[in-house]
Amino acid sequence: MRPASDLTWTDVTPEHLFLNRRSFIAGAAALVAGSAGAAGFSTDEAPNSFDEITNYNNFYEFGFGKTDPARFAKGLTTDPWSVEIDGLVDRPGSYSVADLAPDNAVEERIYRLRCVEAWSMVIPWLGVPLASVLEKVGVQPGAKFVEFETLLRPEEMPAQRRRSMQWPYREGLRLDEAMHPLTILATGLYGQALPNQNGAPIRLVVPWKYGFKSIKSIVRITLTDTQPVSTWQAMQPGEYGFYANVNPRVDHPRWSQATERRIGAGLLGGRQDTLMFNGYGEQVASLYAGMDLARDY
Numbered sequence: 001m002r003p004a005s006d007l008t009w010t011d012v013t014p015e016h017l018f019l020n021r022r023s024f025i026a027g028a029a030a031l032v033a034g035s036a037g038a039a040g041f042s043t044d045e046a047p048n049s050f051d052e053i054t055n056y057n058n059f060y061e062f063g064f065g066k067t068d069p070a071r072f073a074k075g076l077t078t079d080p081w082s083v084e085i086d087g088l089v090d091r092p093g094s095y096s097v098a099d100l101a102p103d104n105a106v107e108e109r110i111y112r113l114r115c116v117e118a119w120s121m122v123i124p125w126l127g128v129p130l131a132s133v134l135e136k137v138g139v140q141p142g143a144k145f146v147e148f149e150t151l152l153r154p155e156e157m158p159a160q161r162r163r164s165m166q167w168p169y170r171e172g173l174r175l176d177e178a179m180h181p182l183t184i185l186a187t188g189l190y191g192q193a194l195p196n197q198n199g200a201p202i203r204l205v206v207p208w209k210y211g212f213k214s215i216k217s218i219v220r221i222t223l224t225d226t227q228p229v230s231t232w233q234a235m236q237p238g239e240y241g242f243y244a245n246v247n248p249r250v251d252h253p254r255w256s257q258a259t260e261r262r263i264g265a266g267l268l269g270g271r272q273d274t275l276m277f278n279g280y281g282e283q284v285a286s287l288y289a290g291m292d293l294a295r296d297y
């Protein structure tokens with residue numbers, strides 16, 4: 001079974017064609033028993049439209065409004081781009097996006113995205129497992145966590161000229177979370193290069209965690225032995241924990257997390273129950289065995 005991304009992404013994009021192709025791929029995959037292909041990681045829920053995915057964003061470097069990223073990220077220079085990989089790795093250095101996510105390794109992953117603000121979408125990403133990148137650079141035995149950092153470039157990221165947040169935006173994962181096959185570095189969506197507002201040219205996607213963990217426009221990845229402090233944790237420790245696993249039973253101090261508004265689902269049918277680990281529990285619950293998820297959120 002070849003990954004869906006091998007089919008023909010060169011001729012891609014119109015959304016209706018994509019959707020047709022999806023149902024074809026889903027049908028084909030269903031015929032292959034025990035397939036380890038991309039279909040095993042993707043949801044068959046209907047993806048949000050390209051328009052929704054690229055016009056309703058959180059990317060605070062460009063402002064706090066949902067349409068600010070679409071308006072203001074156009075001016076972000078994403079080529080050339082390099083990602084510094086350092087810390088407890090055998091081959092530290094400066095890597096290009098093509099080094100980390102070569103075209104022939106890119107696969108499609110259709111994932112739910114659940115924002116901590118209680119809205120959600122389904123997004124057809126293109127990307128590579130983060131594990132493949134970490135294997136490439138060689139993780140040293142002492143490494144326990146991975147820290148990520150977004151670009152700091154106030155000339156192109158207007159909100160960085162204000163002290164509205166602690167810049168650059170930082171996030172972190174435990175090493176086993178980072179190595180999990182669901183965790184990807186995304187370089188595209190809907191079969192094309194990642195739009196700037198979605199975190200071009202390369203961003204993290206961790207589908208069982210609240211969206212803020214999925215840090216955009218990454219310029220540094222550091223392997224470390226100490227638990228990183230994420231931007232949100234540093235600013236509001238009582239509201240945002242390090243783990244940030246989607247959990248309908250642990251409410252945000254200011255709102256319920258029991259349900260979510262699926263963007264684009266319409267005014268009447270738009271709310272749905274939020275699932276533990278955003279519906280990825282079967283794959284990830286074992287990572288947290290023995291932890292009290294109400295305390296270590």
Ligand SMILES: Nc1nc2c(c(=O)[nH]1)N[C@H]1C(S)=C(S)[C@@H](COP(=O)(O)O)O[C@H]1N2
Nearest residue numbers: 057058059060115150169211212214215216
């Ligand atoms: N650097 C950076 N990464 C970020 C954010 C941000 O403000 N800055 N917002 C996060 C939040 S809160 C969410 S919900 C997702 C949104 O991703 P999307 O706009 O591609 O849907 O990006 C996350 N990654």
Ligand SMILES: [Mo]
Nearest residue numbers: 115116211212
């Ligand atoms: Mo979010």
